[in-house]
Amino acid sequence: MSAPLPDVPGVLTLGPARLTAGFEAAARLDRRTHLAVHGTAPQLTEAQLTSLAETVALRGRGGAAFPLARKLRAVGATARRRGARPAVVVNGCEGEPACRKDSVLLARAPHLVLDGAVLAAEALGAGILVVGVTRAAAETSVRDALAERGLSDRRGRTLRARVVRLPERLVSGESSALLRAADGGPPLPPGRHGRASDEGLGGAPTLLSNTETYAQLALAARLGASRYAAVGTAAEPGTVLLTVSGAVPGPRVVEAPGGVPLAHVLRMCDADPAPQGVLTGGYHGAWLDATTASGAVVSHEALAACGGALGSGAVLPLPADTCPLGEVLRVAHWLAAESTGQCGPCRLGLPTVAGALADVVAGGGRSALEALREAAGAVRGRGACGHPDGAARFTLSALSAFTDDLAAHVLGGGCGRGTAGVLPLPAADAAAPGAGGAQGVERLAVDWTLCEGHGLCAGLLPQLVRVGPDGYPALADTGVPAHLRGRALRAVRRCPALALRLDKER
Known part of the structure; x- marks a missing residue:
C-alpha cells in the first residue's frame, strides 16, 4: 500500500531554477538567504502590476487557472467604488493527498511567496494579509518568515499579517472555506457562492490566489516580462511546479518549464517506463491512457486538449501490475x-x-x-x-x-489483478483521534450472523455505508476519517441488531 506523501518531499529542477533557486544550498531560505538568491523585490503600482500579470499570462496555480490580472482589476475597482481597503489572502491549503508543491514553497521559500503577496497588498493598498496553511511545516516556516520581515497582526500596522491553520482536508483548499475560517467560522465552503473580489475577508474586496501564483508574481516582477517569458510557451510562459508520485521510487516536487513533454518529466523521476495511464491534475483531475500520456505536454491548454488537466499540478503514473x-x-x-x-x-x-x-x-x-x-x-x-x-x-x-x-x-470476471494501493491517501486522516500511528486505523465491520438488513447505518453514514443490491450494507474499503468518527459511533450504537462495529487495524 502506498504511504502518505511526506509533508516536504524532495525537489527536482528541470531547466532553469526559478521557484527552486537556492534549494541546493539551503533547506529553507531565510530572509537573508532569500535576498542573496533573488535580490530585492521592486515596488509596482496597481496598474503596473496588473499589466505585468496580463503580459506574462499569469493564471492561478491552484487548479482553476483564473487570470490573475482580472482578479487584480476586480479587487481594485471594487475597493475604489466602495471606498474600502482590500485584503490579500494566500491559499496554501493543500488538502489533497497527492499534492505538495505549495507545502514545499511555504516550507522552503516562504519569502518568495510573501514577496508576491506583499507586492500585491502594497499595490492595492490592502490592510490585511492572511496566509492559509494545512501542514505544520508550512505554518512554522511562514510564521518565522513574517517575524523575519517584521510583519504581525498588531493594530496600528500599515499592513497586518497573520497565518490561519485549517484541517488537512480536501475541502480546506476551497477558497470560500479558507475565507470562512479566516473570519472565525468553520473551515467549510458556504452554500452561497460569491466572488472574493466583491466580498471576501471580513466583507472586504479580497485578492485570493494560490501560493505558487504569488511566488510566480514575485519572480515576474524581478525578471520583467521578457526574461520571465524566456522559458515556457508563448501562451503560458514561465515554469510550473508538479508533484509526481504513484509509480515512482519516491515522490518529488518538480519545477519544469511550461510545455515540457510529460514523458520527459516522468522519465526524469524514474517512473515506471510503461504505465497503464497517468492521472493529471490530482484527484479532481483526469486520467490519460498510456498512449495519450506519452505524447502530452505540460500546459493547461495542451493537457485540456487531450482530455487531461493541469489542475493542482499532481501527476501520478499507474504501474501495470495493479487493477x-x-x-x-x-x-x-x-x-x-x-x-x-x-x-x-x-x-x-x-x-x-x-x-x-x-x-x-x-x-x-x-x-x-x-x-x-x-x-x-x-x-x-x-x-x-x-x-x-x-x-x-x-x-x-x-x-x-x-x-x-x-x-x-x-x-468478464475481472482483470485478475489485485489493488496495490499506489495512489496515496492520508493514513493519518483515516485514523480516529488517539488511534493513529502505531495504534492503528479504525474501520467499520459487520457481524453477518447478526445483521438483519435494516439499513439504518446507511442512512446515518452514507459516506461509508450503502445498501447493496441484496439489501444488506456494503462498506467502503477505507478507514474511518477523523471527521466522520462521531457519525460512525452513532451508527454503531443505533444498529438495532448490534451487528455494526468499529475494528482497529494494527
Whole structure:
C-alpha cells in the first residue's frame, strides 16, 4: 500500500531554477538567504502590476487557472467604488493527498511567496494579509518568515499579517472555506457562492490566489516580462511546479518549464517506463491512457486538449501490475468520505458514485456501468462547491482511460489483478483521534450472523455505508476519517441488531 506523501518531499529542477533557486544550498531560505538568491523585490503600482500579470499570462496555480490580472482589476475597482481597503489572502491549503508543491514553497521559500503577496497588498493598498496553511511545516516556516520581515497582526500596522491553520482536508483548499475560517467560522465552503473580489475577508474586496501564483508574481516582477517569458510557451510562459508520485521510487516536487513533454518529466523521476495511464491534475483531475500520456505536454491548454488537466499540478503514473479501477475505487471512497455533508449531491451523490463503481469492479455488468455514469452525471454542477464536479471528472475519466480493464470487469470476471494501493491517501486522516500511528486505523465491520438488513447505518453514514443490491450494507474499503468518527459511533450504537462495529487495524 502506498504511504502518505511526506509533508516536504524532495525537489527536482528541470531547466532553469526559478521557484527552486537556492534549494541546493539551503533547506529553507531565510530572509537573508532569500535576498542573496533573488535580490530585492521592486515596488509596482496597481496598474503596473496588473499589466505585468496580463503580459506574462499569469493564471492561478491552484487548479482553476483564473487570470490573475482580472482578479487584480476586480479587487481594485471594487475597493475604489466602495471606498474600502482590500485584503490579500494566500491559499496554501493543500488538502489533497497527492499534492505538495505549495507545502514545499511555504516550507522552503516562504519569502518568495510573501514577496508576491506583499507586492500585491502594497499595490492595492490592502490592510490585511492572511496566509492559509494545512501542514505544520508550512505554518512554522511562514510564521518565522513574517517575524523575519517584521510583519504581525498588531493594530496600528500599515499592513497586518497573520497565518490561519485549517484541517488537512480536501475541502480546506476551497477558497470560500479558507475565507470562512479566516473570519472565525468553520473551515467549510458556504452554500452561497460569491466572488472574493466583491466580498471576501471580513466583507472586504479580497485578492485570493494560490501560493505558487504569488511566488510566480514575485519572480515576474524581478525578471520583467521578457526574461520571465524566456522559458515556457508563448501562451503560458514561465515554469510550473508538479508533484509526481504513484509509480515512482519516491515522490518529488518538480519545477519544469511550461510545455515540457510529460514523458520527459516522468522519465526524469524514474517512473515506471510503461504505465497503464497517468492521472493529471490530482484527484479532481483526469486520467490519460498510456498512449495519450506519452505524447502530452505540460500546459493547461495542451493537457485540456487531450482530455487531461493541469489542475493542482499532481501527476501520478499507474504501474501495470495493479487493477486501475480498483485504484480509482479506493480514491472514490475517500472522495465520498471527504464530503462536508452540506449538500445532497455531495453527501449522498458521491457515495452513490463510489458504490456504483464498486459494483462495476465486482462484475455488475452493463447495468452497473450505466448506473455509474448516471450517478456521476447527477452530481455535476449541483454542489455547494467544486468537490462533486471534480470527483465525477476523476471517476468518469478513468472509464475512458482504462477501456480494456473496464471491459474485463463489465463483460468478464475481472482483470485478475489485485489493488496495490499506489495512489496515496492520508493514513493519518483515516485514523480516529488517539488511534493513529502505531495504534492503528479504525474501520467499520459487520457481524453477518447478526445483521438483519435494516439499513439504518446507511442512512446515518452514507459516506461509508450503502445498501447493496441484496439489501444488506456494503462498506467502503477505507478507514474511518477523523471527521466522520462521531457519525460512525452513532451508527454503531443505533444498529438495532448490534451487528455494526468499529475494528482497529494494527
